[in-house]
Amino acid sequence: MYSSRNMCLKWLLLLLIAVAGGAVAAASSAVRRDGGVTYDRRSLIIAGRRKLLFSGSIHYPRSTPDMWTSLIAKAKEGGLNTIDTYVFWNVHEPQPGQYDFSGRADIVRFIKEIQAQGLYTILRIGPFIQAEWTYGGLPFWLREVPGIVFRTDNEPYKFYMQNFTTKIVDLMKSEKLFASQGGPIVLSQIENEYQNVEKAFNEAGARYVLWAAKMAVGLNTGVPWVMCKQDDAPDPVINACNGRSCAETFVGPNSPNKPAIWTENWTHLYDLYGNATRIYKPEYIAYQVALFIAKLNGSFINYYMYHGGTNFGRTTSAFTLTSYYDPAPLDEYGLINEPLWGHLRELHAAVQNCSDTLLYGQQTNYSLGPLQRAYVYSGDERKCAAFLVNADRNNTDIKFQNRTYRLPAESISILPDCNIVSFNTAKVAAKCTERIRVPTMKFDSPMLWQEWREVIPVFDSTTLRSNLLLEQMNTTKDTSDYLWYTAEYEVPADAKAEIKIGSRGHVLRAYINGRLVGSAHGYFRNFSFTLDTTVLFHRGVNTISLLSIMVGMPDSGAYLESRAAGLVNVNVLGNQGSKNLTDKYPWGYQVGLVGERVQIYSMNGSSKVPWSKYTISPNQLTWYKAIFDAPGGSDPVAINLNSMRKGQVWINGQGIGRYWISFPKPDGMPSQTWLHIPRSFLKPRGNMLVLFEEEMGNPLGISIGTVYLKKLCNRYNSYPFLGFSSTRRS
Template sequence: MVYVVMKVLMGFWCSLALLLMVAFGIVHGGSVTYDRRSLIIDGQHKILFSGSIHYPRSTPKMWSDLIAKAKEGGLDVIDTYVFWNLHEPHRGLYKFNGKRNIVRFIQEIQSQGLYVILRIGPFIESEWTYGGLPFWLHDIPGITFRTDNEPFKFYMQNFTAKIVNMMKSANLFASQGGPIILSQIENEYSLVEGAFHKNGVKYIRWAAKMAVGLQTGVPWVMCRQDDAPDLVINTCNGLRCGETFKGPNSPNKPSLWTENWTSRYPTFGEKTRLRSAEDIAYNVALFIAKNGSFVNYYMYHGGTNFDRTASAFVTTAYYDDAPLDEYGLVKQPKWGHLKELHTVIKNCSEPLLYGTQTTLNLGAQQEAYVFKKNSTSCVAFLGNSAHIDATIQFQNVTYQLPRQSISILPDCKNVAFNTAKVNTQHLMRAMKSQLQFNSAEKWKVHIDAIPNYVDTSLRENKVLDHFSITKDTSDYLWYTSSIHAQSPNTQSVLSAFSRGHVLYAFVNGVLVGSTHGSIKNTHCNLEIKINLGMGENNISLLSATVGLPDSGAHLEHKTAGLYDVKVDGRDLTSQSWGYQVGLLGEKLKIYTSTGLRNVYWGNLGNFAQPLTWYQTTFDAPAGNDPVALNLGSMGKGQIWVNEHNIGRYWVSFHTHEGTPTQQWYHIPRSFLKPAGNLLVLLEEEKGNPLGITLDTAVYTMV
């Protein structure tokens, strides 16, 4: 009893001490502290530039080069999420090998002299399937995600502690001499907090207390969380945090920008929204001018959503317009323009961090942000937020300011950098064809089986939820039933309604129609005329998802698949349905060298059919240029190279301009052998493999 009382008292005094330290602006995290101006590392205030590079969106052999290019681009920090469903795909079964080897990734960052921001989450969103949550959580009794719910908090804390202890064991926190200077708990929770009312507030307080209690020795952050508890720093995410950030919710916290979006992630069917180097630089300079001290580019290298890891409708290529493109190549002028900006700001760090800031009005939409430490240490940011050029006077000198730009004067006199003036050479990526797969003799094909009701073992007198049945083990779920016709050549109308994302309808083994949704409306409805033969007719409906949702409150309640089926107005929804998870070719793993033998492969015919598997072999192109498949002649499906799942392709889903959202699909060099590489494609529609080419990516001057 005495021990319990002493333990409670010790906990009270420790908590009180931490609160007092926050109140007086002295927050210790081993070698990392902070005050209202910036993070303080080893006693030195820091202005830091960071870039998001996610270890599973590249390959281990790419890590070193990506980090080196980020460092050369003027970055001090690499930021990464931790991907829970990648590391714990089954409850209690952990994987940290290969591209999952987060410790090795962080050690590589450390070896190159950079810091790390570890965004544990463990909910991350990130356009990653299920927001990074493992699907087995869905089946935990009584669970509600991301709220004051004991089952969820138990598993969330368990995984968070697992990662923290792994980092501690490898001495990776800055308090241990490692590179991790910040950790993040939760992710943009303010977007869903209101849906949980008081339980949302309780949860965010619990999450902060739980994280701090893990004693990492470095500070914790919560992005986009204005009500982050005092022991956690609230940060900004967005395009224009210099304009939109309300600021730290305590006068003793620094202004940190955890996500400066370098473009916009694309989704199938939508045109990629790009962002110019000038716009990024302008908003970074404005944030620094308003006392910001940390900027993280999301993404600095987006990489590739291999396998089935992309969330709903998100392409395989991720943030290809980042300073380092999908292949890890430098994207100019974005990379070079930002590098110049970083250099200039770093050269001004002394007055920025230790000087007194004043703001001067120079016109209707023009301002000067001046930092002065003493008579010889002065830096000025001259900003023009107008959409026209401006001429201003500053300290009796005339300056020309392009529209939407900031000029940086390291000595308060001479312009060293203007955000709108790009000096870096513009480069354009070219895809050079190295190999054509236009020889029919080199292709082998296998057509997947269309199951009927009698082929199924799982049956229910209702249509079931796609997610609950597949449990994210496959994109595909077959719904099978039958309908009786009284006479031959009966014409009927089949109506099928699905919550997404794609639906194929087969009658007696023949494709009669298909439809799909989009990122803006995942529902897809099909209404088609069908011909029925006398007697029983097999109805086989294939529901296909294109990734799980990654955001929103009550993610555990999100559903997909059929919910209403009619023939000539007759409701079939409550009649007996048989189910098959996945395609037979998936079950037999015919995309592997051993699985190929499990089915018969025929020659390439003249007529393409849906649900066809194609296989061939090829030699790797010479050189070191990145490699990609040009699938412009295909429809929709998945790709395997030497048993590596490259990801989903969907070339047939065009933008409003009539072009594919993504046509080239990255094959990392580390996946290839010099010769005899096995290529397998699953084509859901009716693509033409003879039009596929193997290309390499290079940049040329514009």
């Protein structure tokens, strides 16, 4: 809790920022005619006109450049006029001062494609983004800056954050991509959901918010800035809502001169290994959008995600699937997901049909019944638009302007002329679709496969040594999911003993003298666990080899730079006495796998190991390789790994992602079995498939196939949708 003195200081700083950014603040209350973007209490003002923006998140690194044109076109066809994307700091600056804007990281090409199709862009720079992306988008090298504390009033962090933010803004300016220069970018975001962690930093958190706002405004982009989930965003920065029901939870603009903005309308809850899939009904999403517009004068809604895409390689955050937001309006492959895409398209058309009335008219609202309400907008030339809300779980007849209307349960009817219903959120006309995957090649012959077994290291083979258990992230520096802990343990005679190993996550495989003796893993938000098993030690020196495995880096929360992973204690308990191997005991370390070191998954690296014929008997810690031709046609391609257990996949040296078939959802089914292979990763012939299997998966069950959609029916009630868990009140 702030003292009155500190609150006074905070508001004084706010006043100083407002004065320093006076030109920007003044522009927000006046219409500019030079192509810049301003705002008032109703909306963003673009080229002198208020705009009602329907936006969708499409992340350029989660797709490929050859997909971008189609994704944007389908979003436009779905009624969007804006595309939103985060900027991925760790993608663009993998090492300090070394920048990458090529391939999937070519953000300029992505934004220019948006511009070419006549859409606006929202640029969410962050540069902390969370986004279920490894380390929340922060480059790992940032963790090693002396004295750094992320996302607070900390000079080292602010230096690098400002440096990268300026780099991105300057890049956009050089390409004339801000709307003030004639480009498509009409809004930028600084920070991301900071309110979730601000209290952890006490007064330093409040100072950081003020600094970040001033820094961003001072970059003079000619377009407004937004802070999502930051109720006290300093003027002239706009505060915005994130969530699935912002029509009901948003506190509203923190100034009478700011518009109501919804930066993340969740179309799904991202999937995690071991968790049940949770999907929102199209009716529910449409209801919330319509209510946000009607009730709060909402003029900007961004769907997060509109296209989820793929977390290629090792880019996911902890326990997040390789497939990201697959049930979005455009699925992982970029295919249209019905009925969600079509239902929202009809909603967008109905709203845009009366957008001038909504943006320039006067709102009134009044009760139509205990759980029914009318929101009416009246404009010039007798223009009128109405939203009739029924928050009851039952169908209801109401009287509106001397006419009777039947309102379905938990729905909103949109009347662009205050007379005829053009859209109702509960009436889904779009047909549902089923996604079909057709195998075109099965890898069911042992002759197709070669294998090479990963070497289990011993203490003598290691060069990195310590007399304590090292923290994993500081040791691997995020160059690998894998860290080997090795030690020698001597006993005078053959004996059974209990070995107890504590880990901060995420997965552990224990080997004694090269033999697997146990495995264990944590869970999302409960990463820590203990592996406790009985082992047989042979007389003399025994080798302990412990493979600690991460399944993605953390992506959120305060003090991210201090997060830890890996082993915390190792104890041996037996009749010949107990031994604590945690401290003051020699350990040897190997970062990563031998196969990773030689890049066995690449064409050059593959020749550096002695591959052998497949032995038919599945093995642990084994690399598998096969050659295949690309499926014909242009349909998306995917690989079915249902027969495997846990590991990673590469195609022609490109990381497709992680798989974890052996960690099922509560219903016993795998979280994900099919992984997307972009067409641009493939050659017509001679493609190299490489897998690293940690457990004992069977590669003979793998297949590659194409993906297409089949329209099925008008109803989809059998699907496990969520939404309307309680009676809605308007």
